[in-house]
Amino acid sequence: MKFKRSSGILLHPSSLPGKYGIGDIGPSALRWIDFLDQAGCGLWQVLPLGPTGYGDSPYQCFSAFAGNPYLISPEALLAEGLLQPDDLADLPKFPIERVDFGPVINWKVQLLERSFTRFAAMASPQLKSEITQFREAHASWLDDFALFMAIKEAHGGASWTTWEADLRDRQPEALEKARQMYHLSIDQQVYRQFLFFRQWARLRKHAQSRGILIIGDIPIFVAHDSADVWANRDLFFINKKGKSKVVAGVPPDYFSPTGQLWGNPLYRWKIHKTTGYAWWLARFKAVLDLVDIVRLDHFRGFAGYWEVPGNNSTAENGRWVSGPKSDFFKVVRKGLGDLPIIAEDLGVITDDVTELRDQFDLPGMKILQFAFAFGGDSTDPFFPHNYVTNCVAYTGTHDNDTCRGLYERLDEKGKATYRKYMDRDGSNFTWDLIRGVWASVAIFALTTMQDVLNLGNEARMNYPGNPSGNWSWRMVEEGRPELAIKLRELNTLYSRLKSSK
Numbered sequence: 001m002k003f004k005r006s007s008g009i010l011l012h013p014s015s016l017p018g019k020y021g022i023g024d025i026g027p028s029a030l031r032w033i034d035f036l037d038q039a040g041c042g043l044w045q046v047l048p049l050g051p052t053g054y055g056d057s058p059y060q061c062f063s064a065f066a067g068n069p070y071l072i073s074p075e076a077l078l079a080e081g082l083l084q085p086d087d088l089a090d091l092p093k094f095p096i097e098r099v100d101f102g103p104v105i106n107w108k109v110q111l112l113e114r115s116f117t118r119f120a121a122m123a124s125p126q127l128k129s130e131i132t133q134f135r136e137a138h139a140s141w142l143d144d145f146a147l148f149m150a151i152k153e154a155h156g157g158a159s160w161t162t163w164e165a166d167l168r169d170r171q172p173e174a175l176e177k178a179r180q181m182y183h184l185s186i187d188q189q190v191y192r193q194f195l196f197f198r199q200w201a202r203l204r205k206h207a208q209s210r211g212i213l214i215i216g217d218i219p220i221f222v223a224h225d226s227a228d229v230w231a232n233r234d235l236f237f238i239n240k241k242g243k244s245k246v247v248a249g250v251p252p253d254y255f256s257p258t259g260q261l262w263g264n265p266l267y268r269w270k271i272h273k274t275t276g277y278a279w280w281l282a283r284f285k286a287v288l289d290l291v292d293i294v295r296l297d298h299f300r301g302f303a304g305y306w307e308v309p310g311n312n313s314t315a316e317n318g319r320w321v322s323g324p325k326s327d328f329f330k331v332v333r334k335g336l337g338d339l340p341i342i343a344e345d346l347g348v349i350t351d352d353v354t355e356l357r358d359q360f361d362l363p364g365m366k367i368l369q370f371a372f373a374f375g376g377d378s379t380d381p382f383f384p385h386n387y388v389t390n391c392v393a394y395t396g397t398h399d400n401d402t403c404r405g406l407y408e409r410l411d412e413k414g415k416a417t418y419r420k421y422m423d424r425d426g427s428n429f430t431w432d433l434i435r436g437v438w439a440s441v442a443i444f445a446l447t448t449m450q451d452v453l454n455l456g457n458e459a460r461m462n463y464p465g466n467p468s469g470n471w472s473w474r475m476v477e478e479g480r481p482e483l484a485i486k487l488r489e490l491n492t493l494y495s496r497l498k499s500s501k
Contacts, residue, residue, distance in 0.1 A: 001340040007496040008043025011449040017475045021094035021104035026073020035479035037210040039487035042498030045215035056101045060223040065141035067196030098472040148227035150185035159225045161242035216291030220298040221264035236265040249315030256465040259315030269324045299343040300353040369396045372414045384440040393442035395433040398461040402450045403430035405457030430454045438494045
């Protein structure tokens, strides 16, 4: 798909400001869209929007199709009468600069339970009809997901591999018994998904009214402890007891000397092929119902992926295995058309990965930070003079340090390269890099909100390979008008200003 020269900001909804402990998709998100509009930015990039599980990571979700209920806005529920002010009387004093996930999740779940009680008792026939229609429209994934979460809740949150064998193995009689036993919990799970999709649809409509496209994210792999794997075991390398025979990761690299052991189960691509990649087609459709453009995470895994034995503690001892390659994308294109995909082609990139990306004319990614962090010479692909138009340029992403954080730990060689290349003195490193990607020929230029705010290492979103302590950064205030003006000037100067709606 051909894109138009534009710019934007990467900011996950959980990082938006507010008093409810975690950013959400209510009024603060609507005002965030207005900030992007004022800045002349046509793109908003988010991380995966699914219900987070292990390590609170959006890349380890309980479903590849469901929405994250912790992002539901209490303010929007108040406005609709699905909560009353006294329901918020026990609002804790949460920190404003980070998400304290444990307390936030406990409080938010209780709040959603109160909302469900009010809905069940007082909802209008129209609203009850809407939720019935929602349930029917999403039944292909929602039925399994709601049942999975209800059983999981009844087992104290334990992984599905530890459930009774008949539930673990989805014996029909056991599933029917569980549906009857946990019907109230199942209804609550459906209600939460209804709220998320309802609020997100309102937010996306607002973005569309401002001419702003949302870039979403599809992780190539799904979490082992997910409804996807539990309900589709034949699509993954899983043994009879539900354990992964082999798992995903990446070999040792810049981020980690022992590699990154992600632990996700790997796909039986031959089985997927016999189904016409039906599960993947459904996944693409579901994500594109929420966003306009998809960043396909770990794109190189479709050419070849790092396979690690399931019992290993690091990703060092693995092997490269061939992926589905062009056959997959031909089927996807035939089934869904010319998809708006960005290929996340970072890491160990071989010729077959580049050929696969270029065969389908997909823009790859360039990270300007890498040009100085790695101390490359003039041929380094991350220097802007080596960019091609069909790429997406970033100062850094959620997996990198902030620009300011990088500069403060950059060695003298890296700093010297930056000063010479950018012809700057280092007094405004972050905005020098923002200007660098905005001025480049890349079709899209993106930065993080942490970099717009010129924050240091304390605002880093994720340390790849670290199992905990990530994803918690939040803005303490909404986007300031002077920052919108500054971005608008760059967008005007470098022909990235979005058209007015």
